[in-house]
Amino acid sequence: MSQSPKQSAGSPAPTSADVARLAGVSRATVSYVLNNTAAVRISEPTRRRVREAAEELGYVPHAAARSLRAGHSRMVLLPTAHVPVGPLYSRFFNELQWALRSLDYTVVQYGSVGMDADEAARAWAELRPVAVVSLGHVELTPTGVELLRRSGAKAVITVGPQQVEGTHALVMDQTRVGRLAGAHLVERGRRRLGVVMPGEPGLEVFSVPRLEGVRAAAEAAGATVVPLSLRYEEEPAGALAARWRDLDLDGVFGYNDEYAMLLMRALQDAGIAVPEETAVVGSDDLVVGRLLRPRLSTVHIDMVGGGELAELVDRVVREPGTAPERHERLDSYVVHRESS
């Protein structure tokens, strides 16, 4: 244990110049020693003196100054919105961050609070990130993409329902999820379908295309579709169940396993038989969905792994020339259980 620094407040952080002064060498030497620069030869005694001085002062290099000088950084920007996303999504998000860290990137989360799309893009560009991974529900225009590119972003990748011009895209077709659920219900003989639309704001990016998907599947078979707004709490679910018979529905897509389970339980408590009177289908294939009785039918979504996406980022960063690719990676399929 070396001597502790004298005071922690007020005194500015030690710089390489301080280290140089204490070690009795030039600042350049300090830089060479601490970065282990191969092309320059420094004697062993000097190396030791520098290292000891750095240790004693508690010297830590200044990342901003370093990357300013270097002209580039290894920062990946992840714009985020304030939406209550499900466990599937948040697992994906954590995986992505962790994988990027493993590849030696610095992950910066940046929320765009009350800015429009281009304002937000400017704010992101100020950080000069080497890559930007936009997770759908955050808006991004072609103008914004161009701005990011000019500010040095090697890779701009959008993950979401549709591709944005000029970016690599990981398209996750939410329409398909709805289509599969709708087709499944129709196939099981249902003709009057409800579709749960979460009352929580911010989820429209997912819920609207899913509704469209159900509509498409239903129309092809002459079935009708009714959207049902629902907040994720017990009271509204009970209220919805209480007027269920008036709605006259024989099948419902619950948006989500979580919303589907909430509704299914409320229906059962209101005396509606599932699946006999009304069939229920969710999506995400969560473990909890298998714990209720009847077990919940669901649309399994095989989301791209966070690690896989991180590798795409890394590849595009290292070969910036590559033309924008469109990866269609969302293998979803119905898992039929007892609720439908």
Added chain:
Amino acid sequence: MSQSPKQSAGSPAPTSADVARLAGVSRATVSYVLNNTAAVRISEPTRRRVREAAEELGYVPHAAARSLRAGHSRMVLLPTAHVPVGPLYSRFFNELQWALRSLDYTVVQYGSVGMDADEAARAWAELRPVAVVSLGHVELTPTGVELLRRSGAKAVITVGPQQVEGTHALVMDQTRVGRLAGAHLVERGRRRLGVVMPGEPGLEVFSVPRLEGVRAAAEAAGATVVPLSLRYEEEPAGALAARWRDLDLDGVFGYNDEYAMLLMRALQDAGIAVPEETAVVGSDDLVVGRLLRPRLSTVHIDMVGGGELAELVDRVVREPGTAPERHERLDSYVVHRESS
């Protein structure tokens, strides 16, 4: 819409010097105009010329250079580990990030992959954050704290089971959660208690103190405690249920609502009556816990809100003199339902 820049690759990002050249003024003027500096008077025609030049070039200031010059930034560092945390925790985490953004901080997530505590602290200090909020399960030593302070961090806040020297702490006493659950089971006449320990690595920070809590409550009443390792999947749960009668337990704390529900369902499927033969208690008070039958008894954890923590961060940043405070903010209480 202004003219698009000629080429997006290769050409370096435009600087304020480029803007100055194009507008035919000095760089200082550009700075004054774009920052709306009040103390300096610039004529309106000049202002417009500068703004137009900036717009045409797609100029965006360089955050690193700016904060290098300013000597400080508004970056809050959130070290993260790669652990599968529950919905309660991840909601808290999102709230925190969003609230910090609203207070105009830049949130940077930084994982410490395969480093020891002090190495990690050094890596964080390189970014010169104005505040560091360590979320428990990330290690942080007094030495590391000192290093961060010296590198300019006004606030170092730890959220977790115990306080680290020299930091503001938000102590979340996981022991209490276990104690409450244990006391509840004992009170309901149970004497041979199981405690689920998640098989997934990284959750020991929560599970071990909770186990200790149950132990404390049990010993006080002459009850016995058996830890039960369990992965969050159906097969291991079934296997555990199959040998349940051999274990001879009449009560179990499921670590979590999720694990508790998984186990409860497996027990029921194996013909064990809940709560008659074995009482089950979870924690977190998730909505799904109320959907199973019997409805799950649980320990409600009133976690500090993300917004509240963000305000603490902001306060400490603005008044760096304040002595380390220890906030004990974890109001947990038992919610008795039908599973116990």
Added chain:
DNA sequence: ACGCGTCACTGACACGTGTCACCTCCCTCT
């Protein structure tokens, strides 16, 4: 004695920004 090469190290510049002190007009007052 002189050139040459190697070793160990240093001086100086550049990165992009904010800001302080100064400078030049030009108008006005005495």
Added chain:
DNA sequence: AGAGGGAGGTGACACGTGTCAGTGACGCGT
């Protein structure tokens, strides 16, 4: 005619780092 002063703007420095081009000392061969 000279002093005073404000309006509008510029030159130069500092922030902390990495790195290129030198520079002196020293050993060695001729």
